[in-house]
Amino acid sequence: MNPRVVGANLFVKLMSVYREKTAMFFTLAFPIILILVFGTIFMSQDNVAFHLCVQDLDRTDSSTQSIKTLESSGKFKITRVDPAINAIQYVRDNKVNLVLVIPKGFERALLQRIVLGDADASVTITYIYDPSSSSVSTKMQILDAVFAGINQQMSGKPPVIRSVEKSILTKKYRFIEYFIPGIIAMAVMTLSLFGTVNLNTELRQKGIIRKLSTTPITRTEWILSDILYQFILAVISTIAMLLVSYAVFNVKLHLDAWLPAFILLDVFAFVGIGMILTRFVKEAQSAAAAANAISFPIMFLSGSFFPIELMPGFLQKFAKTLPLFYVNEGLRASMIFEDNMAALRYSSVIGVFAAVVFVLGIMATKWEEG
Amino acid sequence: MTKETTYAIVVEKLTKRYGELLAVNDISFTVGKGEVFALLGPNGAGKTTSVEIIDTIRAPTSGKVTLLGMDVTKRKYDIVRRIGVLPQGFSSFDRITVRETLQFYLRLFCCMNTDIDALIELVNLKDKTKEQYKNLSGGLRQRLGIAIALVNDPEVVFLDEPTTGLDPRARREVWEVLLGLKEKGKTVFLTTHYMEEAELLADTVAIISKGEIIAMGSPGELIENNTKYLDLTLQSVDEKAFEVVRKMGFDPLLDNHRDIKVRVEHTDDVQKILSAIKDAGALYLGLDVRKPNLEEVFLKLTGEALHDGYVEEKGAE
Structure with missing residues (x-):
């Protein structure tokens, strides 16, 4: 391998992207936009208050007190619904996803149970809901928890099982801080994969690869220069993402040598995959489609945007076969948990994967035409 | 001395198939050292396939090609260091300047002693050294392509349709560069569908039609023997x-x-x-x-006239 050849290739690629300022801007802007959008959405996730409509058909002191209890939990902003209105129609007409209906006889049932000690006395609160809404099940779960608390208090006995929260972390992290390592991993993946596939199919279509095949450059030199090029772009992109995160969201992340190490492994893995993909993609137009088909499932299933625990069991198992999962976990291990052993474990997995696809990428790269 | 060492290029029974399509059918010829050899024929005749097999871009189906004494299928990396290639439809990096492009290819060949300025002068691009490739006209691009093909001071230069798509003025400018190569004694393998280009530049012309070489000789001999x-x-x-x-x-x-x-x-x-x-x-x-020219020779041999690379049957309107 000749470093001069790798350097010459790297220079041409860097000069090309430097002089193509619009492409450079959008390459860097995409992950920053993601961070700004998701960061803003989830900025106050810990103090999130859902909108809840309540229709009080009982209109007694007890029902009013129950609504106040719901409001004081801090989880809901209450809107009162006129008892004369049909609650189902109200959900449909007003595009709300849930109306909680307190029935007539609510206070009477409570008094029968508490004052008269009638163990059979009970009251049923109805949730009128729109199942197509994604947040409605969360609302109903919170309501169930609140009513379980009220039931328990009314029993007059202390709870048998109590719970207390103890974090494994010394600092309290916000959602955005868990989110940023995932976005870095995802951004580096898309940069490397799309960059490699797009650039190589374009060069092949323009006949530049054919010209290069009549020079002494080897496939290894070509791929190594591509990896170095993508690594430099990935480092610039990561620095930009971190600067925006620190400046806008005042994040607190642990930065050490693991960060560039995981970026490099991420680049190696996805440039290799890109090279393999380039072998099968003939036209520049289909290159983006092919890269999308690979990157989108990886992006959403590897835990970049949300924890894989939310997925069905078989998908969780599948997620653990994806390279980006190990970059995500490795970056979180180093940037949040400061767990070097876990970072080492994850880096070993992605390192082996990167080495294999790098070799396959070299084998798949074809200078000569058929 | 064997045939392989006497000649720069020896092609023996070369055949290339793309599935059912027979692109090159059992062609044989030799190119002497210092000779300008033109493969002349219409589009789709098998010119580019033939030259791309000889200059190592493509693999043959059967037959043998020896270039500078080496088998092209076995010693690609030794061969590419000693040849220069201008492929058909040459293109380069859009945002890289003329000088940077030449420096890039110089580094690939590790020929740091090559005088870039002399090369730029040879192809008459002195005023365009800071111009990015995307801003060059068709003729300037071809001249840059020829300069790239010469960065390693090659023993054999392959030029695949170097003037296709150029206007008459740009074509003449490229011809001047090629005549300069001829004067320098380079072995040049040229493919073209322009009769006057072959007649003007080549010492030997091989007429190829439907994958077969139908006549070969100096332009004068071809005209003399056929008309x-x-x-x-x-x-x-x-x-x-x-x-x-x-x-x-x-x-x-x-x-x-x-x-x-x-x-x-x-x-x-x-x-x-x-x-x-x-x-x-x-x-x-x-x-x-x-006197008749190669156009009439082509018409006589194939029964077809050649216009802009495409054949037109004799008598067709």
């Missing part, structure tokens, strides 16, 4: 002259009702016609005697 006539045109003649020529046993044509065109076999016939017209007291304002 034994001269075309005489007499301008602004009166009708009496037409009758005189016809009565001599020739088959004259009246062109634009003004000119007589007559095909003769010997230069003596020209003299006889002119004397007979003079004796008959007929008049003409000018005359033109033209």
